Each structure stands twice: as C-alpha cells, then as structure tokens.
Amino acid sequence: MTPGFRSEDVFSDESSFYGDDEEQTRLKELDATFDPEPYWANVHPRLLSTIQYTSTAPQHKAEPEDSPAHDNDAEGSSFRPRDKRGRAEPIAAFLSRLPPSRTRSSDAGPWIWMRKSRSQGGDGDIATLVREGNALLQAYEEEASELRSAHDKSGAKTKAALTRKLNPLRRTLEQDIFGLAKETGVTAGKWMLFPSVEHVDSAWKKVVTALDKGELGDAAKVATDDGSGQARLICVYTDDFSDKKDVKRVLRSLVEQGLVDKESRPIYYKCDAYTYLDIKSNNEYGLKASLFSSREVLSGKI
Structure with a gap:
C-alpha cells in the first residue's frame, strides 16, 4: 500500500472519486429518470436468445395430479425443474439453486417461475x-x-x-x-417490479416467501441474466385483472414486504391480454398500456 494512503480519504463525502458536484448531479438525474420498462417490453422479447429459447423449449401438457408424471417431483426426489421451484423443494434451496442475479438465460430460459398451487388453471384461449x-x-x-x-x-x-x-x-x-x-379466459394480470441487478435476489426472495405464505397470488416470475445488465423485471400475478379488490390486496402485501412505497417511483399493473396483443406505452391506438399504478391505488384513486 502506498505510504500515507487511507481508503476513507478516497471514499469520503469530500472525495472526487464520483466526480465533481456537476457530474454527481447528472448521474443522480440519470438514475432518477431511468425507465427499464421499454427494454423488457420492446427489446427483451426480440433478443435472439429469447426467441431461440421460446421456439425450442419443450411444451409440456398439464398432467393430472395423480398421474405418474407428478411422482418425479415427490418428496425426496432429486429432480428439479431448470426454470422453476420443484414441487417439494424448500424455498431456501430453490433460491440458492436459481438466484436470478446469476442464473443465465442460456441455462434456464428467460424466466424463473414460482407457482404456489399444486395445479394451475389454464392460461385461457x-x-x-x-x-x-x-x-x-x-x-x-x-x-x-x-x-x-x-x-x-x-x-x-x-x-x-x-x-x-x-x-x-x-x-x-x-x-x-x-x-x-373475459370470454377467452385470458384474465391474468401482473404488478411489475424493476429491481436493479444488485437488489434482484433480495427482492425475489421477498416475493417468493410472501407467495409461499399465501400473501400474494398463485404465481410470480423473474427475468434471468441475459447479459444486458438492465434492471430485472419481476411480475407478481393475480388471477383476474377486473378483481380490483384482489389487485389492491396483492399491492398492499408488496408494500408490507418493503418492495413498494408511496414516495418511491410507482409500479404498474398490466393485464396479460394487452401483453399478448403487443399493446405498449405510446401505442398507436391511444390506449393506456397499464391499468393501474401503485400511486393511484395507494392514494385511494382506484
């Protein structure tokens, strides 16, 4: 170490390590205005890695709960799905096996899933x-x-x-x-969180733990590492976008987990129907891409 060197001098409030006052102000403004949603809505679905995984991933039909296929994931089995929690897998083991900050899309696909119920209803027509x-x-x-x-x-x-x-x-x-x-049964919707790579593991742990306790809905997913370095997307699902009571309940649970608050940047709720129809922000139809914001709900406007 250089004689007279003290790390606290470099990283102190008076240090120029982060740039001068003007540069620090600029960086803070960039951080405050950064919006990761366009990346996940417009870029991520069109990445070659996402398209390749979607086109080659095996499509499994749902099996009855009493079928032999479900025995593969029974208590004591070593089988673990590569992109979701195993049926009898402890939460801690699941989080350790598939940490979203380090799980690559090439290994697990674009999403890691957590589902609460033994059997899930269909996605609709x-x-x-x-x-x-x-x-x-x-x-x-x-x-x-x-x-x-x-x-x-x-x-x-x-x-x-x-x-x-x-x-x-x-x-x-x-x-x-x-x-x-409603007619086609495509009624699911999701609250969308965008934690940074540094915070995605802790945020996902809170979501998974709350979901396992029955404090959210029946499903959630988090984006894996696609190499972009972008803030990650976590979707927390509800069964029916028109059930405002349930939509509010799930949001309040996210608030209780410390993932959302009134003072920070709001999060948004979007119905899956809009996702499948590729209705994004600033669409040519003039439709509002999200149905609710956390700020509207928490202030009592919804």
Whole structure:
C-alpha cells in the first residue's frame, strides 16, 4: 500500500472519486429518470436468445395430479425443474439453486417461475384472444383513420373536435378487449417490479416467501441474466385483472414486504391480454398500456 494512503480519504463525502458536484448531479438525474420498462417490453422479447429459447423449449401438457408424471417431483426426489421451484423443494434451496442475479438465460430460459398451487388453471384461449383482439385493433384503426382524414379535409385549426370523436371510440375498443379477455379466459394480470441487478435476489426472495405464505397470488416470475445488465423485471400475478379488490390486496402485501412505497417511483399493473396483443406505452391506438399504478391505488384513486 502506498505510504500515507487511507481508503476513507478516497471514499469520503469530500472525495472526487464520483466526480465533481456537476457530474454527481447528472448521474443522480440519470438514475432518477431511468425507465427499464421499454427494454423488457420492446427489446427483451426480440433478443435472439429469447426467441431461440421460446421456439425450442419443450411444451409440456398439464398432467393430472395423480398421474405418474407428478411422482418425479415427490418428496425426496432429486429432480428439479431448470426454470422453476420443484414441487417439494424448500424455498431456501430453490433460491440458492436459481438466484436470478446469476442464473443465465442460456441455462434456464428467460424466466424463473414460482407457482404456489399444486395445479394451475389454464392460461385461457390465447390464440382466439390474439386473433379476435387484432381484428378489434384493426377495425379501430380503420375507423380512426377515416375520422382523421375527414378532420384534415375540414380544414379545422385545432384537433379538439377530432379528439371528441376518437375518445368514445377508444373507450369502446378498451371495453371490447376487456370483454374478449373475459370470454377467452385470458384474465391474468401482473404488478411489475424493476429491481436493479444488485437488489434482484433480495427482492425475489421477498416475493417468493410472501407467495409461499399465501400473501400474494398463485404465481410470480423473474427475468434471468441475459447479459444486458438492465434492471430485472419481476411480475407478481393475480388471477383476474377486473378483481380490483384482489389487485389492491396483492399491492398492499408488496408494500408490507418493503418492495413498494408511496414516495418511491410507482409500479404498474398490466393485464396479460394487452401483453399478448403487443399493446405498449405510446401505442398507436391511444390506449393506456397499464391499468393501474401503485400511486393511484395507494392514494385511494382506484
């Protein structure tokens, strides 16, 4: 060690290790405004590693609980799924075996899953939702395009009249999609958390522990390491996006776990139907991509 060197001098508040005041202010602003959601919504699904895993991963049909397939994961068995908790696997062993900060997508796929129930209900008729949902979106866009064209030809100087015509059309589209989701049984939704890589293991542990105790819903998932270094996505699911009481209950549990609070950046709840229909922020239909924010719910607006 260099004579006279003291580490506390380098890392003290007076040190320039983190840059001057202007640089520190800039870095703090970047941290405060960083939004990882566009990455997980727009980039992650299109990565070659994600596409490759999705296309090659074996598709297992659900087996009855009393079938021999379920015996593979019985108490004392050494079998452990590569992307989820084993049926009789202790929580501590599961977290140690698949820590999201170090589990690579190439080894486990894009997600690590935790499911509470022995048997899970189906995801609904996703194919019908996507087919008929896209037809609804196309019909809206055609009608909206006609309204925009008529507005442009009218020579109106403002868009107020056009907005008044589009808003009810947009509300109808939203309700039609929600109705279709109900009809097809694609009713799940999720609260989305974005912990940093440094904090993803501790956040996931809190989610898994609370879920195992029955304090959340029946399922959650966390993104594995795809090499991007981005903040990770944790989805905490509820069975029915229209069940506001349950949606609020799960959020309050996340607050109790210290994962959400009123003062920090809000988290958002999105229905799976919108995910399957590729409805993201700033979509061309003018739909709000998330149904609720934690700030709205915790302040009593929802």
